[in-house]
Amino acid sequence: MSDLTELYQQTIIDHNRTPRNFKKVDDANRVAQGNNPLCGDRITLYLRLDGDVIRDIGFQGSGCAISQASASLMTGAVQGKTKAEAEGLFRAFHDMVAGGANAPADPKSLGKLAAFAGVRQFPARVKCANLSWHTLKAALAAAAEPVTTE
Amino acid sequence: MAERGRVTTVQRASPSSPAARPGLDVAALRADFPLLAQRMHGKPLVYLDNAATSQKPRAVIEAISRYYETSNANVHRGVYALSERATAAYEGVRERARVFLNAREAREIVFVRGTTEGVNLVASSFGRTNLRPGDEVLVSAMEHHSNIVPWQMICEERGASLRVIPMNRAGELLQDEYERLLTDRTKIVALVHVSNSLGTINPIQQMVASAHARGIPVLVDGAQAAPHMPVDVQALDCDFYTVSGHKMFGPTGIGVLYGKATRLEAMPPYQGGGDMIKTVTFAKTSFADLPAKFEAGTPHIAGAVGLGAAIDYLGRLDWRRVAEHEADLLAYAAARLQAVPGIRLVGTAAHKASVISFVVEGVHAHDVGTVVDQEGVAIRTGHHCTQPVMDFFGVPATARASFAFYNTREDADALVAALAKVRKVFG
Numbered sequence: 389m390s391d392l393t394e395l396y397q398q399t400i401i402d403h404n405r406t407p408r409n410f411k412k413v414d415d416a417n418r419v420a421q422g423n424n425p426l427c428g429d430r431i432t433l434y435l436r437l438d439g440d441v442i443r444d445i446g447f448q449g450s451g452c453a454i455s456q457a458s459a460s461l462m463t464g465a466v467q468g469k470t471k472a473e474a475e476g477l478f479r480a481f482h483d484m485v486a487g488g489a490n491a492p493a494d495p496k497s498l499g500k501l502a503a504f505a506g507v508r509q510f511p512a513r514v515k516c517a518n519l520s521w522h523t524l525k526a527a528l529a530a531a532a533e534p535v536t537t538e
Numbered sequence: 539m540a541e542r543g544r545v546t547t548v549q550r551a552s553p554s555s556p557a558a559r560p561g562l563d564v565a566a567l568r569a570d571f572p573l574l575a576q577r578m579h580g581k582p583l584v585y586l587d588n589a590a591t592s593q594k595p596r597a598v599i600e601a602i603s604r605y606y607e608t609s610n611a612n613v614h615r616g617v618y619a620l621s622e623r624a625t626a627a628y629e630g631v632r633e634r635a636r637v638f639l640n641a642r643e644a645r646e647i648v649f650v651r652g653t654t655e656g657v658n659l660v661a662s663s664f665g666r667t668n669l670r671p672g673d674e675v676l677v678s679a680m681e682h683h684s685n686i687v688p689w690q691m692i693c694e695e696r697g698a699s700l701r702v703i704p705m706n707r708a709g710e711l712l713q714d715e716y717e718r719l720l721t722d723r724t725k726i727v728a729l730v731h732v733s734n735s736l737g738t739i740n741p742i743q744q745m746v747a748s749a750h751a752r753g754i755p756v757l758v759d760g761a762q763a764a765p766h767m768p769v770d771v772q773a774l775d776c777d778f779y780t781v782s783g784h785k786m787f788g789p790t791g792i793g794v795l796y797g798k799a800t801r802l803e804a805m806p807p808y809q810g811g812g813d814m815i816k817t818v819t820f821a822k823t824s825f826a827d828l829p830a831k832f833e834a835g836t837p838h839i840a841g842a843v844g845l846g847a848a849i850d851y852l853g854r855l856d857w858r859r860v861a862e863h864e865a866d867l868l869a870y871a872a873a874r875l876q877a878v879p880g881i882r883l884v885g886t887a888a889h890k891a892s893v894i895s896f897v898v899e900g901v902h903a904h905d906v907g908t909v910v911d912q913e914g915v916a917i918r919t920g921h922h923c924t925q926p927v928m929d930f931f932g933v934p935a936t937a938r939a940s941f942a943f944y945n946t947r948e949d950a951d952a953l954v955a956a957l958a959k960v961r962k963v964f965g
Contacts, residue, residue: 391579392912396905396963428921428934429904450934452902453964513908 394506395513396453403457408464411446421534422523424515429455433463433523440470447523452516454507459520461500471528477501478521484508485517561859568944570595570851581914584952589734589893589940590918591784592765594848598788601847605840613839614813614830628839631846632829635794638849639779640770645828646802648795649837653761654684656780656795657728659832660757661688663805664726671697674723676754678703678711678740679930680733683923685759689728698725705930709736709885716745720752727756731763731779735922735938736885737868737893739763746776755801761785761793765942766864766891768857777801783841787942788848792841795832802828809834860943867941868892871950875939878957884936892941895922898957901964903935909963910937913956 413434423430429451436444445463449456462481466474480498483491485507495502507517526535568574571593576583585593611621613628629644636644650656669675675689679702686700693700701724703716720727727749732739746756755777760769764786771779778797784790797805807814807825811834816824825831872894875881880899898906907919918938921928928935939953 392909392959392963395908401964426904426920428928430934452904454905510908513904516904 391506391509395510397503397506399461399500399503400453400457403460404453407447407456407460409446409460409467410448412448413444413446416444416446418527418530420523420527422519422526423534423536424451424455424519425536426515429516429519431455431459431520431523433459433520433527435524435527437471437528440472442466442469442471442474447520451519452513454504454513454516455519458504458517459523461503462520462524465499465501466524474524474528478525481521482518486514562856562863562943564863564944564946570597571944572596572599574944578914578916579912582952584913584915584949586939586941586945586949586953587916587918588765588942588945589762589785589922589938591790592787592942593944594789594844595787595851597851598844598847602789602840602844605843609843610840612836624839627846628837628842631842631849634846634849638769638852639781639794639796640772641796642772643799646796646799648797648802648829648832649842650780650793650795650832651791651838652782652784652793653759653780654688654782656778656793657685657757657759658688659795659808660726660778660780660797660805661692661728663808663832664755664801665689665692665696665698667804667806668725669693669696669698672723673698673725674701674721675699676701676703676716676719676724676727678729679705680709680711680736680738680924680927681728681730682734682759682761683925685728685730685757686926702926703729705738707931708887709733709738709927710887710889711738711740711745713741713745717748720749720754722752724749724752724754727754728759729756730759731769732760732766732891732893733885733924733927734762734893734940735895735924735927735936736887737890737895737940738885738887739767739889739891741889742774742776746774750775762891762893767861771796783845783848786848787851789841789844792838792845794845799828802832807831807834811835813837855943863943864892864941867945867947867950868894870947871939871941871953874950874954875957878954880961881957884931884933892945893938894940895936895938897933897936898960901960903937905964906937906957906960909960910953910956913952913959915953915956917953 416434416436418435420433431447431449434446445467447459479490480492485504495505504517522535573593609623611624613625632644632647635647704712749756757778758776760779760781764781780795783792814826814831814834882897884895903919920935
């Protein structure tokens with residue numbers, strides 16, 4: 389069970405059960421959709437960009453615990469951040485779970501997002517963790533097509 | 539349906555395995571499958587994803603090795619002995635596949651990559667010549683994507699439309715609705731024999747008879763039926779029947795499309811290339827006779843040889859005892875799962891193969907799959923390439939345990955024990 393508790397950390401269980409920012413942002417000026425065809429995870433992400441700053445963010449959707457907790461924690465992490473800061477977090481998070489040059493030496497430097505460090509041992513679940521972040525990237529780039537992890 | 543002359547070779551009761559009903563020596567059968575003996579995450583592997591692909595008996599693995607070590611050459615080409623040996627091996631499997639499905643003639647057996655290619659072949663070739671604007675193709679609500687998408691594609695190309703036979707909450711097709719949907723516009727019916735996500739066994743013989751009463755041909759997706767029951771295409775009287783080798787204990791990349799000779803003869807080739815021609819000039823090509831017309835290019839010869847070994851292996855089983863054993867596994871596993879609080883079965887048809895889809899209240903199927911995997915239990919989670927079925931039952935995904943004859947009651951116990959860990963993690 390040691391591997392499992394690495395994956396399903398209490399923070400993740402908690403955010404899955406009670407997702408934060410689970411809302412439609414009525415005055416959103418960016419909306420993006422993401423889906424993971426493998427397990428049917430779907431999210432819709434709403435952003436209100438004020439110049440370069442993410443003033444408000446919310447998401448709706450359904451999916452596995454990893455995808456839902458990731459969306460919840462992502463929205464908390466990027467709220468109030470600039471586009472550039474959010475993109476920096478995207479790279480650090482992505483590389484922490486998927487392996488890559490931008491992985492932080494100490495996941496704790498990412499705060500609560502460090503809860504996803506264990507995902508790296510579960511390659512089949514990396515897409516679940518990354519879904520909301522890819523959707524964020526699409527929203528920031530104002531992409532018209534829904535993003536998919538496939 | 540016919541017993542295909544299967545002989546009883548496994549008759550001893552198995553006192554060491556309370557899972558097996560007297561008659562089927564599951565321990566002996568398991569010993570034929572090398573992969574099943576391994577451990578996963580430190581636990582004995584419990585393989586319950588047979589509907590995705592089945593494991594291979596040593597006889598199949600060795601037949602493929604032996605073919606490459608002793609008989610490899612291209613088929614239908616060389617005048618030398620080795621090529622004749624390869625051709626004899628390949629064509630020999632066609633004859634065994636004929637017996638396996640009880641087709642009338644070996645030329646009614648076309649080798650394909652699998653069920654998906656079998657459906658695509660018919661959708662493309664039959665569809666292109668028979669579908670006109672306003673025509674309809676009838677499929678069922680429980681089809682695998684591979685028996686939906688090829689028809690959608692050809693319908694779009696031909697201006698035809700796809701109609702769907704609805705089902706009830708148990709996962710049984712509504713036969714009255716089916717009768718109503720069969721009209722003069724219906725040009726072909728494409729039906730799954732055994733549902734991969736619900737386990738439902740459809741009354742194919744009766745449904746074929748209804749379609750034939752109106753002169754409508756029927757294609758049957760038999761991918762999930764072949765590993766669970768003898769198939770007799772003459773008894774079913776279907777026009778096309780297609781199976782995948784890898785789901786019936788053979789290799790991946792090889793399957794069979796059966797088609798009535800009259801149907802296949804009336805259809806144009808699916809792909810062009812070598813081996814499917816009589817003569818070629820730049821002005822005109824004349825096509826080969828059945829079945830070569832539908833087998834362009836060098837086929838998967840070794841795969842066919844492996845499939846032949848799988849057919850031989852299945853032919854040695856006592857299918858009455860296999861059926862009893864699988865029925866026992868289904869009843870036992872379903873009862874044990876239903877006794878777990880928060881578990882709901884999806885697909886409760888009266889007539890079912892040993893496939894059990896379920897959802898765990900409050901926990902996504904994907905999380906269920908990851909947790910039970912840590913206990914060595916391999917199940918499928920997701921939509922199982924049947925998204926319309928998931929939509930019908932209002933679930934994003936299900937977990938699915940699919941049992942083969944080599945599974946035991948202990949495997950079901952291991953699944954239920956692993957599901958207790960799901961509650962431990964998710965509360």
